[in-house]
Amino acid sequence: MKPHQTAILSFQRLVQDFFEKHLAIERNACRNTVLAYRDALKLFLLHTAQQKGCKADQLDATIFDVDTVRCFLAWLEQERKCCARTRNNRLAALKAFARYIASVAPEHLERCRRLRELPPARFEHPEVPYLEDDEIVQLLRAVAPTQQRDRALLLLLYNTGARVQEIVDLDLGHLRLDPIPVVTLMGKGRKPRTCPLWKRTVEALKAWLSKRGNAGKALFLNAHGQRLSRSGIAHILSQLAARADIRPRHAARLSPHVIRHTTAMHLLQAGVDITTTAAWLGHSQINTTHGYVEITLRMKQKALAAMTPLPELAGGSFPEDDVLTWLEALGRSPRYAHSSPTVP
Secondary structure: OOOOOOOOOOHHHHHHHHHHHHHHHHOOOOHHHHHHHHHHHHHHHHHHHHHHOOOHHHOOHHHOOHHHHHHHHHHHHHOOOOOHHHHHHHHHHHHHHHHHHHHHOHHHHHHHHHHHOOOOOOOOOOOOOEOOHHHHHHHHHOOOOOOHHHHHHHHHHHHHOOOHHHHHOOEHHHEEOOOOOEEEEEOHHHOEEEEEOOHHHHHHHHHHHHHHOOOOOEOOEOOOOOEOOHHHHHHHHHHHHHHHOOOOOEOOOOOHHHHHHHHHHHHHHOOOOHHHHHHHHOOOOOHHHHHHHHHHHHHHHHHHHHOOOOHHHHOOOOOOOOHHHHHHHOOOOHHHHOOOOOOO
């Protein structure tokens, strides 16, 4: 009887199983996640093969070590001029693949463990870009009466605070206008959420649907009758911004994600609690919503700093010998505070 031998999986088989079995079946990852992991791994293999002077098909799982990955990350920053966020996204994809290799090929466990301990790059978090109320109104006024699609698109973006991909993926079946108007959005991780619609948004959507006809199932169509793309939505917003001559006070340029930030800011400024705002935007972690809260708190601090303090607090000496008398006089008019008490 032959002794049992552990099957050694080839690197090509590991890559194929990672995408076809692990991501697609076990994790049920969305298409964008699969494509992002594909791009990261493809770049890594091409760069590593060039560094080792061989073809990508000749590489094996031993390339997943700390030094090789660090060389790849340095190449991303120095040669491709990638920002820290992009660098961290590529590293996260490689860590996910290393985690899978360690689970199915234990001989690479220690190498993959060291790789997964690589820290992400630190970077400054810029101020969240958003639009003020008057800028949103100015943008809506720039939509021509005949542009029913653009008006419905802009109002739906602002109403829901949806990610641009969530708007792109919308079909007619995701929209319900009667009796309670809502739209169902498919967020990150295939997590659906239902968002109520304002009356003005419903009116704009009905106007667009009456003009749209029965071409296809996508909610928003381009000039060729096909599903509107992410770049198409960004182009529509840039045209509206140019027509409205908007120069946002809190954003460098107008983009679909700026509209999403605007929705979050306006919800919090209107007094909506942070938990509801997080659910409205589809945040899986409430810490993501805290960034907007910090901005609104800074706004309140500026407003408080601009208020005129009590005259008694602006200057003067503190009567150390009689604190109760000073507290009693605080906030009263000087005439009342300094008047002598009436002796019965």
